[in-house]
Amino acid sequence: MTTEPNTPDAAESSRSEHVPDSDTVTPVMEDYLKTIYELQYDRDGAVWTSRIADSLEVTPPTVSSMLEKLERRGLIHREKHRPVTLTETGENVALGVIRNHRLLETFLADYLEYEWDEVHAEADRLEHYVSDQFVDRLTAMLEHPSSDPHGDPIPDEALAAPTRSWIRLSEAEAGVSHRVERVRADGERLRYLADCGITPGVPVEIVERTPLESVEIAIESDPDHEPNSQVLPKRACERILVGPLPGNN
Amino acid sequence: MTTEPNTPDAAESSRSEHVPDSDTVTPVMEDYLKTIYELQYDRDGAVWTSRIADSLEVTPPTVSSMLEKLERRGLIHREKHRPVTLTETGENVALGVIRNHRLLETFLADYLEYEWDEVHAEADRLEHYVSDQFVDRLTAMLEHPSSDPHGDPIPDEALAAPTRSWIRLSEAEAGVSHRVERVRADGERLRYLADCGITPGVPVEIVERTPLESVEIAIESDPDHEPNSQVLPKRACERILVGPLPGNN
DNA sequence: ACAAATAATTAGCCTAATCAAATATAATAG
DNA sequence: CTATTATATTTGATTAGGCTAATTATTTGT
Ligand SMILES: [Mn+2]
Ligand SMILES: [Mn+2]
Ligand SMILES: [Mn+2]
Ligand SMILES: [Mn+2]
Numbered sequence: 001m002t003t004e005p006n007t008p009d010a011a012e013s014s015r016s017e018h019v020p021d022s023d024t025v026t027p028v029m030e031d032y033l034k035t036i037y038e039l040q041y042d043r044d045g046a047v048w049t050s051r052i053a054d055s056l057e058v059t060p061p062t063v064s065s066m067l068e069k070l071e072r073r074g075l076i077h078r079e080k081h082r083p084v085t086l087t088e089t090g091e092n093v094a095l096g097v098i099r100n101h102r103l104l105e106t107f108l109a110d111y112l113e114y115e116w117d118e119v120h121a122e123a124d125r126l127e128h129y130v131s132d133q134f135v136d137r138l139t140a141m142l143e144h145p146s147s148d149p150h151g152d153p154i155p156d157e158a159l160a161a162p163t164r165s166w167i168r169l170s171e172a173e174a175g176v177s178h179r180v181e182r183v184r185a186d187g188e189r190l191r192y193l194a195d196c197g198i199t200p201g202v203p204v205e206i207v208e209r210t211p212l213e214s215v216e217i218a219i220e221s222d223p224d225h226e227p228n229s230q231v232l233p234k235r236a237c238e239r240i241l242v243g244p245l246p247g248n249n
Numbered sequence: 250m251t252t253e254p255n256t257p258d259a260a261e262s263s264r265s266e267h268v269p270d271s272d273t274v275t276p277v278m279e280d281y282l283k284t285i286y287e288l289q290y291d292r293d294g295a296v297w298t299s300r301i302a303d304s305l306e307v308t309p310p311t312v313s314s315m316l317e318k319l320e321r322r323g324l325i326h327r328e329k330h331r332p333v334t335l336t337e338t339g340e341n342v343a344l345g346v347i348r349n350h351r352l353l354e355t356f357l358a359d360y361l362e363y364e365w366d367e368v369h370a371e372a373d374r375l376e377h378y379v380s381d382q383f384v385d386r387l388t389a390m391l392e393h394p395s396s397d398p399h400g401d402p403i404p405d406e407a408l409a410a411p412t413r414s415w416i417r418l419s420e421a422e423a424g425v426s427h428r429v430e431r432v433r434a435d436g437e438r439l440r441y442l443a444d445c446g447i448t449p450g451v452p453v454e455i456v457e458r459t460p461l462e463s464v465e466i467a468i469e470s471d472p473d474h475e476p477n478s479q480v481l482p483k484r485a486c487e488r489i490l491v492g493p494l495p496g497n498n
Numbered sequence: 499a500c501a502a503a504t505a506a507t508t509a510g511c512c513t514a515a516t517c518a519a520a521t522a523t524a525a526t527a528g
Numbered sequence: 529c530t531a532t533t534a535t536a537t538t539t540g541a542t543t544a545g546g547c548t549a550a551t552t553a554t555t556t557g558t
Contacts, residue, residue: 037253049536064515064537069521071515081523081536122380129378131371137361279546298506311546313507318544330553477503 013107023197027128029054030097032066033075036086037094048082095159102148102155103138109149110142116149116199117190150190151182151200151241170215170237174206176219180241185239193240196230197221203245209234276377279346280305281315282324285335286343295332316326344408349376351397351404352387358398365398365448366439399430399439400490402451419464419486420492423455424468426493434488442489445479452494458483466475 003201015220019218025033035055039047042091049067053060067084070076075090104123139145139157147153153162166181180202183193197219198204205227207216214236218227273420274282284304288296298316302309316333319325324339327336335343353372357363363371379387388406390396396402402411416429429451432442445468452469454476459465467476 010354026514040312050534058515059517060536061518066515068537108383112383114382114386118382125380126375129373129374133363133367134357134371135363137363141360151551213447275544299504307545308547309506310548369517396500427536 014215020053023209025073025075025093029070029073030093030128032070033094034064034097034101036076036084037091037098037135040086041193044149047085048083049221076161091161092159095155095161097127099155099159100130101136101137102152103142103145105148106142106145106154107138112210115191117187120186124229147182149200150184151180164243166241167239168238168244169204169206169217169242170234172206174209177203177205177245179203179245180240182241183235183239184241187241189236193236196232197228198240204240206243252430255474258469263492267409272475274322274324274342278315278319278322278324279342279377281312281319282318282335282339282343283346283350285325285333286340286347289335296334338358342402343407344410344440346376348404348408349379351401352384352391354397354399355391355394355403358389363444364440366436369435370399376435394448396431398449400429406478413492415490415492418453418455418466418489418491421455421491423458426452426454427493428452429489430492431490432488433490434485438485442485446477447489453489455486 020124027246032052035052036047039045039051039055041168045051049060049063052067056063067076067078067245071078074087075093076084076086078084084204101123104126105119108122109116110117136157144156145154153164155162167178169180170177172178180198180200183190183198183201185193193199199221203220205220206219207229209215210231215237216229216231216236217237218229220227281301284301285296288294288300290302294300298309298312301316302312307313316325319339320327323336324342325333325335327333341381350372354368354377357368357371358365376380383405393405394403401423402413404411413430415429418429421427431438431449432447434442439481442448447468448470454467454469456465456467456478459480463480464483464486465478465480466486467478469476
């Protein structure tokens with residue numbers, strides 16, 4: 001019956017406590033986990049410290065120390081000087097944030113008249129601050145959308161990982177019409193592609209590949225008009241994901 | 250007024266810098282300024298360190314050091330051991346946050362089916378993270394509402410301070426019907442008052458004041474039915490603000 | 499007028515997130 | 529099998545926002 005100075009007395013319900021809450025995931029931690037997820041799955045590859053640093057625009061030492069913390073919290077697997085992987089818990093956190101992000105983007109575009117190049121910045125902040133209740137209600141209001149304005153798939157409430165498969169427009173067979181599913185770009189590039197008529201749902205077709213790494217494509221934004229023809233660099237076509245045209249199966 | 254909420258502006262391109270951005274107002278600083286504003290105007294009175302500490306549920310030393318910072322930033326006037334007041338800049342920050350808060354509450358109630366006792370917690374977080382663009386678009390979508398679900402007035406885009414005047418239901422003349430304008434309560438109390446039919450817009454009238462500090466009131470939630478009669482403690486009636494009934498002038 | 503009570507401030511420490519500089523490790527080129 | 533180079537980590541700061549304990553200033557009761 002010693003006089004303990006630091007008794008974590010349960011009767012002390014007055015929460016003025018300033019202790020490190022070992023299972024709280026901060027907004028910054030969420031961004032790291034989301035980035036790791038995206039580096040791992042979206043552009044596939046091993047996730048190195050420096051890649052995370054590039055993505056988040058912080059220095060490698062900052063990443064190193066954050067990775068140490070994420071490992072202590074059981075959110076990633078890590079060995080020194082090796083790429084990291086998410087634990088199941090870590091992946092669920094990442095998917096939750098991605099779900100919030102894409103639902104918010106959809107809301108901004110559908111209800112607040114944001115352009116599709118404006119939604120990302122806003123969603124990237126708010127994704128960390130909306131409650132589960134908010135997200136549930138928002139999902140209902142949006143009628144459970146399955147993809148965001150860029151065509152990125154939205155994980156469902158159970159966080160079922162999006163596993164649809166698309167091909168790159170750059171790899172599509174010439175002369176065969178495909179449907180635009182996702183457009184993976186941002187800012188000015190995104191605006192330009194929208195001006196060309198390239199948005200999810202639009203049928204496109206490769207007309208000709210030039211020897212100069214550019215590709216001529218035909219875009220049928222409007223079914224009643226003649227397709228719009230456009231020459232894009234191959235790199236751009238790699239970031240446009242397409243699927244089969246429904247009915248053209 | 251930039252579109253960015255709390256982002257340390259990227260115009261300074263080579264800014265990987267980790268320097269204190271002397272004119273950035275952090276979310277926590279916003280909460281202090283909002284609290285000071287509310288202590289000063291809503292419940293009128295001098296704003297002492299300990300009152301701020303109570304409101305924000307932090308300790309007085311924490312408030313002291315924050316007040317020092319706010320003073321350095323030109324957001325408050327302060328003398329040692331005296332109550333603080335907001336500078337014009339500080340008041341504008343506070344009004345901006347209050348505007349965000351009340352618009353968000355309105356959105357949550359009108360579009361996401363939040364109950365009026367649920368809106369506060371969500372808005373109190375999001376108020377710091379929505380951009381000016383978001384708020385502008387939201388205002389348009391809500392058709393420029395002038396008050397939130399509790400009847401609290403929403404400052405307009407120019408932050409014109411809300412200066413309508415109401416009286417407390419506790420001070421209303423007995424036998425004269427008034428219109429409920431604001432209900433200043435939260436949580437369980439708010440839910441109870443809604444159950445009694447006391448929400449903004451409803452006509453109420455004092456039937457009788459008892460000698461025991463309670464007040465019998467008649468509530469006309471539904472114009473077709475007989476008014477609902479209710480006995481409330483005087484303290485509760487002090488927090489219900491009413492105005493003249495339109496037409497009963 | 500002065501001691502006691504109350505309120506505010508100072509001093510010293512903590513965590514989270516960041517950086518720059520120094521150091522360690524792994525990969526690669528002779 | 530070393531020497532160079534590219535990465536990653538460690539070390540030591542900084543800033544923001546907290547806390548407790550000790551100290552100081554103000555107000556009040558006798
Ligand atoms: Mn983010
Ligand atoms: Mn997207
Ligand atoms: Mn707040
Ligand atoms: Mn309100």
